Amino acid sequence: MIGSIMGDIKVAHYSVLGPELYLAGWAMFLLLYGVYRIKQADYFLIFTGILILAITAWLVTGTFGGRIVVMNGMFIADRFAAMAKCLILGAGALVLLLSSNWLREENGRPFEFVILMLFATLGMMLMVSANDLLPMYMAIEMSSLALYVLASFTRDTAKSSEAGLKYFVLGALASGMMLFGMSLVYGFAGSTSFHDLGKLFAQHGELSRGVIVGMILIIIGLCFKISAVPFHMWTPDVYEGAPTPVTAFFSTAPKVAALALFTRVLLQPFGELVTQWAQIIVFVSIASMVVGALAAIMQTNIKRLLAYSSIGHAGFMLMGLAAGNTSGVQAMLIYLALYIFMSAGAFGCVMLMRKGGHQVEDIKDLSGLGQTNPVAALVISIFMFSMAGIPPLAGFFGKMYIVLAAIAAGLEWLAVIGVIMSVISGYYYIKIVKIMYFDEPGKEFDKESGFLVRAGIGLSAAVTLLFFLVPTPLVMQAKAAAEALLQ
């Protein structure tokens, strides 16, 4: 046993862990350094954070090559993981950019924000590279613990503390269920390795009901992480209560990580049990789209509205997973990549909703923005129309790929439900446009906004608006990643 483990260790192969080690090293160093030197978040720290994430992403591109499994089968580095990691790191950097203003408010927030984000990102990177149930669980916990703290980061406000607590309690429950599911799978199948489980199910089918129950519990845990219905209850409260930059982070990077992990778990170890899980995913997908479309209509708080919208988008992305083929995974990755920009951009705009130095969150506060601040209104409209799926904005092409994959997999009616739900959700997206352009102006927003924030929002808007000009790079990357996963 020991020998076989030792035999696996080849130093050259461990280079695929480079990005994670690099990120972990810097995060720990910054933590130590920060305790003595920094105290408050400042531009230096934000830039360092972005730089670290960028270099890590660059290191990740070095693992684009083959499919390397290290740590005795615990850690896998393939094209799929690499692409998901790049998306996670990109989302992290984008959110850091957007939070630069907020971080320096009130004479600077504690510097741990950046450190926690780095640790959360590290956990997510490990999530998408997990090739065994154990590292999968540990990676989820690693990122979640950092996220719980982030949710309650403004600990002197009741809402944020409540959000953190709620997220923690419900997250712990979901983690517990998942762990229970994993133990069931281990108990009935005798292995935690994705590779072994996949082989086992391929040879012997589902083995026993216990495996199915375990799989369902794992699915529940992952559904919680991507805030899919019926495990979405925490989402509106946490999104509303958490500080807006944290919400922007929640709606992007963890979603990529959880969905990528979800995809790997379902298609690799449980790939042979597709008939068992496909119906669950289809149901969860439909339920998420319906709830996302209908529940958001009545929301008056923009963060809650975007929370429900993100539930709906998660449902749409699950449609790609339900398709379960290369084009489905490809579509999901494309959608995720575009959604990062739409969602981070939209929350970036929410950060600019400040009146008299205070954050406002009511959608009525946007009224007449088309006249008082035409640029901001235009940018928000781009995000809203894109989320509604109106071409030629990026969101449409994401939806197009998903629907195409669903049709190719013979799920025409699921596609029909999906597009009808996107029409219904179109209502509240254009409602925001209506408030900005058709209503009479209210009190103006504060003008001052950091250059970095505007750069971040501008970048997101530009990608959303102009994606149709050069779609090929993203499409091809996603295709290569999907093929690597399903080969």
Place this chain on the structure above:
Amino acid sequence: MLLTSLILLPLLGALMIMVMVRDDSEKSAQEARYIALFTTCITFFVSLLAWVGFDGSKADFQFVEKIDWFAGLNISYHLGLDGISLFMVLLTTFLMPICILCSWESVTKRVRGFMVNFLILESFVVGVFCALDVIMFYTFFEGMLIPMYLIIGIWGGNRRIYAAYKFFLYTFAGSVLFLIAILYLYNVFGTTSIPELIAQAPQLSLRVQSMLWLAMFASFAVKVPMWPFHTWLPDAHVQAPTAGSVILAGILLKMGAYGFLRFSLPMLPMASHYFAPFMFTLSIIAVIYTSLVALMQQDMKKLIAYSSVAHMGFVTAGIFAFNMQGIEGAIVQMISHGLVSGALFLCVGVVYDRLHTRDIDRYGGVVNVMPRYAAIFMFFTMASIGLPSTSGFVGEFLVLLGLYKVSTLVAFLTTSGVVLGAAYMLWLYRRVVFGEVANDEVAGMQEVTGREMAFFVPIILMVVWIGIYPKPYFNAMEASVAQLIKQVNIASEPSEVKKK
């Protein structure tokens, strides 16, 4: 490059306004108006080049441009014109400068944004008619909702918000089913090119064709609009600013009928034949029912909006006659309706600018104060009714001729629409124009200005030209329509139909 420049020119104009016109003062508003007018005029002249260069003897797509767009999905940037889309493009580029002119004085708030939206709209609409790739078509078809939503919502009447929502959601709901249909076609045939799909899609079995046909129908029927999907139209028309109504009636409605001609008929011929009686029924109901509804309207714009539904009923009936007269008539009727109902909305706009009401009862005796206006309005009323020597006559006559070949009953019932059309239009005209001067406000109305003449005269000339000498139009569309008829009638020869 010709078609690309047609799409890019208005966008360029919009960009110029966004970059160069910095604020909303009266001076910069004037700059925005001139840039918009200039851009639309240039676009019109460029589109004339397309007509000049168009070879009417060929049925193929011309001026074709093709560049890869989505690698790996075989979706390309693919443009081209045939005898059907040529006139839709020309109609668009012709009406656009007129719309800019008619909103010269009536749109005073946020002029910059208005012009930007209008130019973007023009670009998208031209794109719809030029697109030879279904994804491109859909992109333009849907993308056009954004500027139109804003135009209705910002510059519209009192209930503009309701109308804008209704317009957006109705059209959006119809379109997504069309998206499903085209993605299904892509999934089967692996191409999104319209010419290739026209060549291959007819192999599908009747059952599949019917499903796809209904999905496409959902989109086009809302756009046309056909009864009973027409209810968004009166709201949108009445609430939209005059230029918005002109564009809606003149061009956007044509996109639905164009969709039938471009997609439903050639790609799904068996289903088209199968559903022809259904289409006739809806068209006849549209013609008769909405004409009756139009009779009872108190609001001038609403009356013309309902008359649009009735006139588009002729178009859809003509298309599904599947013969030369019917389809050519439908196309001429589309052009004619675009010009005439556009002009009627302009006529309403002219008096609305003066009295700020569209209520018919508030008018009366307008002829005494505005004789020139009365003459112009008279002309378009007659054109709408379909008086010989106007374009309306050519269109309606050919459609009825085509229908008569198919079914006497259908032709008979549709003809009753002509009579009803005369009734509501003449009654409208009598109530607004003739009689005693209704009140002091009417007495104080100013005669048609030079600017207003500038947009009426070209339309009058066009209507008379098509009415008297339509041959150039038929020459250009003949080959394309003949080919379309050949494609759609494959279905009636069962021996050739390959089942898939």
